[in-house]
Amino acid sequence: MRTPRTRAARLAGAVIAGLILVTGCGAGTGEPAATGTSAGASAALPAGEGVTEYPLTLRTPFGDTRLDRRPERIAVVTANTLDTDALVALGGTPVFAPSTVDRNPWLDADDIGKIDKLWDAEAGTEVSAEAVAAASPDLIVALAAYETFDQARFDKLKAIAPVLHAPAGELTWQELTRKLGDTLDLTAAARSAVEAAEKSVAKTRADHPEFKGRTATHVIVYDEKYGPYYASSPGSDTALLFEQLGFVLPAAAKKFTKDGTISDELVGLIDADFLLLSTSGDPGYFVDAPLVEAVPAVADGRAVVNAQDKKSGTNHFAWGLNVQSVLSVPWLIDELADLGGKAIR
Amino acid sequence: MTTVHEPAPGSSVLRPDEDRAAARRVPGLVLSLFVLVVTASASLAVGANELSAGQVWTGFWQRDGSQESVIVWDLRVPRTVAGVVVGAALGVAGASIQALTRNPLADSGILGVNAGAGFAVTLGAGFFGLSGITGYVWFAFVGAAAATVLVYLIGAAGRGTASPVTLVLAGVALGAVLNGFSTFLTLIDPETFRSVRAWGLGSIARTSLDDTVAVAPFLAVGLLIALVVSGSLNSMALGDDLAVSLGAKVLRTRVLGVLAVTLLAGGATALTGGIAFVGLMVPHVVRWFVGPDQRWITVHCALAGPVLVLAADTLGRVIARPGEIEVAVLTAVIGAPVLLALVRRRKVSGL
Numbered sequence: 001m002r003t004p005r006t007r008a009a010r011l012a013g014a015v016i017a018g019l020i021l022v023t024g025c026g027a028g029t030g031e032p033a034a035t036g037t038s039a040g041a042s043a044a045l046p047a048g049e050g051v052t053e054y055p056l057t058l059r060t061p062f063g064d065t066r067l068d069r070r071p072e073r074i075a076v077v078t079a080n081t082l083d084t085d086a087l088v089a090l091g092g093t094p095v096f097a098p099s100t101v102d103r104n105p106w107l108d109a110d111d112i113g114k115i116d117k118l119w120d121a122e123a124g125t126e127v128s129a130e131a132v133a134a135a136s137p138d139l140i141v142a143l144a145a146y147e148t149f150d151q152a153r154f155d156k157l158k159a160i161a162p163v164l165h166a167p168a169g170e171l172t173w174q175e176l177t178r179k180l181g182d183t184l185d186l187t188a189a190a191r192s193a194v195e196a197a198e199k200s201v202a203k204t205r206a207d208h209p210e211f212k213g214r215t216a217t218h219v220i221v222y223d224e225k226y227g228p229y230y231a232s233s234p235g236s237d238t239a240l241l242f243e244q245l246g247f248v249l250p251a252a253a254k255k256f257t258k259d260g261t262i263s264d265e266l267v268g269l270i271d272a273d274f275l276l277l278s279t280s281g282d283p284g285y286f287v288d289a290p291l292v293e294a295v296p297a298v299a300d301g302r303a304v305v306n307a308q309d310k311k312s313g314t315n316h317f318a319w320g321l322n323v324q325s326v327l328s329v330p331w332l333i334d335e336l337a338d339l340g341g342k343a344i345r
Numbered sequence: 346m347t348t349v350h351e352p353a354p355g356s357s358v359l360r361p362d363e364d365r366a367a368a369r370r371v372p373g374l375v376l377s378l379f380v381l382v383v384t385a386s387a388s389l390a391v392g393a394n395e396l397s398a399g400q401v402w403t404g405f406w407q408r409d410g411s412q413e414s415v416i417v418w419d420l421r422v423p424r425t426v427a428g429v430v431v432g433a434a435l436g437v438a439g440a441s442i443q444a445l446t447r448n449p450l451a452d453s454g455i456l457g458v459n460a461g462a463g464f465a466v467t468l469g470a471g472f473f474g475l476s477g478i479t480g481y482v483w484f485a486f487v488g489a490a491a492a493t494v495l496v497y498l499i500g501a502a503g504r505g506t507a508s509p510v511t512l513v514l515a516g517v518a519l520g521a522v523l524n525g526f527s528t529f530l531t532l533i534d535p536e537t538f539r540s541v542r543a544w545g546l547g548s549i550a551r552t553s554l555d556d557t558v559a560v561a562p563f564l565a566v567g568l569l570i571a572l573v574v575s576g577s578l579n580s581m582a583l584g585d586d587l588a589v590s591l592g593a594k595v596l597r598t599r600v601l602g603v604l605a606v607t608l609l610a611g612g613a614t615a616l617t618g619g620i621a622f623v624g625l626m627v628p629h630v631v632r633w634f635v636g637p638d639q640r641w642i643t644v645h646c647a648l649a650g651p652v653l654v655l656a657a658d659t660l661g662r663v664i665a666r667p668g669e670i671e672v673a674v675l676t677a678v679i680g681a682p683v684l685l686a687l688v689r690r691r692k693v694s695g696l
Contacts, residue, residue, distance in 0.1 A: 224477045224551055225544055225618065230667075252667075261668030263393030264550065265416050269667055282476050285551065290415045 044072050046091040048185035056183065058164050062154035065162035070185055071139035075132050077157070079121040080168070082144040085325035086177045089193040090186045096135035098127075104323070105316050106331035129156040137161045139183075143176050144168040174198075177326045193326050200330040201244050204337050208245060210344050211337075216247035217272035217297075219262070220318055221283040228286055230256035230270065231278070231321070238321050241329075241336055247274065267291050274343040275303040276336075278318040283307075302343040366636030370645075373634055377648035381429075384655040388425040389417060392662045393669055427552040428658050428672070429651040431613040432623060434564045436650020438609035439624025440631070440642050441571050444578040445602040446509040452624035453610030455513055456603070460520035460527075461492020462614045463545060467527040470541050471534070481544060482556050482615045486563070489611030495519060497603050508585070512603075547620040547673025549658055560612045567608030568647065574601045575639040582637070622677040623650055626684050633687055653680055 048070055056067040075096035076083045081104055084097045088107060093114045098121030101112055112118075117135055119127045126148055132140060140163045142149060149165070157163050164183055171179060174194045181190020205211075218232040232238040232249065233256040239249055252269040256262070262270065268291065275297035277283070286292055287305070297303045308315035317339075320332045390401045394416055404413030438453045446455065453459070465488020469475040475484060500508070500515040531538035580593035588595055610624065631645040657675035664670065 225546060225548065227551070255667050259665065259668050261665070263662065263667055263669045264420050265392045265394035265662070266667045268412075285477060290410070290419055291412070294412065294415070 044074070044093050044095065045070075045184060046186065046189070049188055050185065051187050052182060052185035054185075058162050058183070060154065060163060060165040062151050062165070063158070065158050067139060067162045067183070071137075071162075073135070073137045074139045074141055074184075075135050075137035075161070076141050077127050077132055078142050078144050078146070078168075079125050079127075080144055080323050081328075082173065082176060082323055082325045083141045083180070085323070085327040086143070086173075086180045086190075086193075087141070089177060089197075089326045090181055090184065090189045092184065092186075094141075096132065096137060100323075103312075103314050103316060103319050104328065106320070106327050126153065129153075129160065132157065133160045139164060141180065142166075143171065143180060173325045173329060197326045197330050201333050204333045205245055208337050208340070211274075211340055212246035214247055214273040214344055215250040216242045216274040216276065216340065217250060217253065217270050218242070218276045218278065218321075219270050221277055221279045221281075221286045223281045224285045227264070228262045228267070228270075230260040230262050231318075233257045233260060237324055241321065241324070241332060244333065245336060245340065247340070264289070264291065268295055271295050271297050273297070273302060274340050276306060276339055276343075277303055278306045278308075278315050280308055280315055280318070297343075304339045304342045306339060366634065367638075370635050370641050373645065374648070377645060377652070381648050381652050381655075384652050384659070385425055385429060388428060388655045388659050389421050391659050392416065392421055393666050423552060423554040423557065424549045424658060425655065426554060427549040427557045427616060428655040430557055430561060430564060431549060431552075431617055431620065432651030432654030433647040434567065434609040434613040434650070435620060435623040435654070436627040436631075436646035437568055437571050437643055438606045438613070439626075439650075440628035440639070440646045441574075441578070441602050441609075442606050442624070443628050444575075444582060444639050444642075445599065445606070446513050447582065447584075448509065448513055449629070450625070451513065452621070453606055453614075454520065454619075454621070454624075456516040456606060456610075457492035457496045457520045457523065458489045458607070458610040459545075459614055459619045460523040461495075462486070462489040462611065462619065463541075464488055464492070464523040464527045466544050467530050467538060467541050470538055471530060478551060478616075479553065479556055482560065485615035485618075486560070486611050489614055490607050492519060492523060493603060493607040493611070497600075544618045546671050547618045548671040549617055549654070550669060550671070552616050556616060560616055563608045564612045567605045567612065570601050570605040571609065571643055572640070574598050574605065575643040578602065578639040579637075582639070617673070620654065620673045620676055622680050623653055626676075626680045627653060629684065630687060 052070075054067060054069050058065045058067055073095045074087060074092065076087065076094045076098060077096075079098050079100060081098060081101050084094055084101050085104065085107070087094055088111050093111065095116040097115045097118055099118040100121045101107055101115070101118065119131055121127070126146070138161050140157050140161045142157075142163065142165045145165055145167055147167070149167070154163060154165070164180070166176070166179070177194050178187070178190045181187050181193075216232065217230070218238045220229045220231045222229055230253075232242060233253050234249055235257070239253070242249065250272045252271075255269065267289070275295070277287070283305070287298075292298055295303070306315065306317050308318075317332065317335050320328050320335075324332065389405065390398060396404070396413055396416065400413045401417055404411065404417040408414050408418055435453065439451075442451045442453055442455065443449060448455070462485035465484040466475070466481050469481065469484035475481055496512065496516045496519050499519065500512040527541075531541055577593050577598040580588040580591045581595065581598055583591070585595050613620070627646050627650045628642060631642050631649050635641045635645050653676060654672060657679055658672040660679060661670035661672055661675045
């Protein structure tokens, strides 16, 4: 028998589904352990800058571990791709990383190909400690760890290798990149990677003065049963990206801070100068509804549909918004500017 | 707890409290009808968009494509119709299955209806690429029907007639198996089955009038069968042996009863994704007011079921603006306190 889920569980479900819906299938595992350690540190990590001194104590709320020397084999154990992106931006290659990196169009296929082992990742999953141990890492990175990361997990991981940890949402992508850089003796590399990303954001913003002061809304159109979801309420990652381009949030955005579900009767609230509709599945029920067609943005052609990739089923842009990193932000901001340009000319 | 209720099948000799219940039946029917009209009007007048009564009135009478008329006609009318149809179906299905299995905790899910529908929808999404409510309706219906038939066949195996106990056991077991398969399929390939996860959230917010009209004939037939067998179910309440000695055709009654439940609950589940608690609660409440006569229970359930569904749905539209809460979440939330209050105040009328 199916019982109705509670409201809270439904919302949590929607959030996780939000991740999953836009994430595609995350095709299986890569080639296991083809390269190994034969190429040594230089293959996995560029030369150190000689700034960071080892041994280094890695502090976490669950206890400290000690990194005795500069690591060479780095395992990423978080299912989102923030840590992997940051490491790649520093010129490094993990030996062990989540398969979700396949969904990141901002990563080179070559960079992904160099990773020894891609573990099967899905939003919210935790990889087994055994699989981590099999990769024989000398540093375990969990810089955007889910809430499920707890003492027991930490204890299991620290038996394998030192653990670099931060809870998801604690570090901005800039801080995350710098923290990883400091740990790997790549402080300057981290700084320049962050600067490059910030510069590309500033450039895109400068290229599009027409966005300044205009309102923007992002709505994710899920399956008919879930309905539409207001994704750009104040404080959300999407809102942040809008604001970086000079957009402002419409007054109605505040109403969706607690919960993004939109009643069909109130669909008029999504109106904005730039209305971005990211779809997942068949959006026909939504875009053809009379009240949606009556939304000024839709009626005036200022609604832009960002459809999911037909082949993989992934909506890369909507996925990217959930994993904003030093590498994804430059890609996202360009993509967003392209989409915005279709609405605001 | 002084009196033990015994139903009085086909008997005209009623004890005093049953006399009182009998006296309430016809006025109760008028009252139920009135409450239903009030709830249905509220369902048309009240929603997430705070239209004034005047706007709703104009929108209702002038279908001119204005925002008001679109909200009333495209959004509120379809869900109100769906609420009435589905509520009646679930209420009557619950009453029939409780009588049929002589189990006060039974609802249509106990025959595997929801599990069968869910499994069929999962298969449909996985192998035929179905999506959207319209795509699911017939899969869900066929799945619900197939599961119920299978439950009956398993329950009746070797005996010729399924006893209430074997029926319930077979239903629970098959339901568990089908749910297990559905979960397994969705877990191994979350991408393909992502929309299935939403299907089980019982909602009438986007049930189209076309779908409701398409399923309605099945529900009407189910309702008719339920009414026809309700008299025989009175005798069956005494147990199979006594029922036979009273001249009831046990096998025929049971087959028809299961058929009615399949049509009613299968159709309602197909349209909504399954709304729990209506089939469980409504028959109990009704039984306390009208006594144990299954014929009256069936008629009253057909009116009380929609009242609960529409009240829950209307509440769900206004307490979470600018969003909404699915009706299936709220049927239990508003139904359970009513049930508890009645449990405290009144003697429980036995099956």
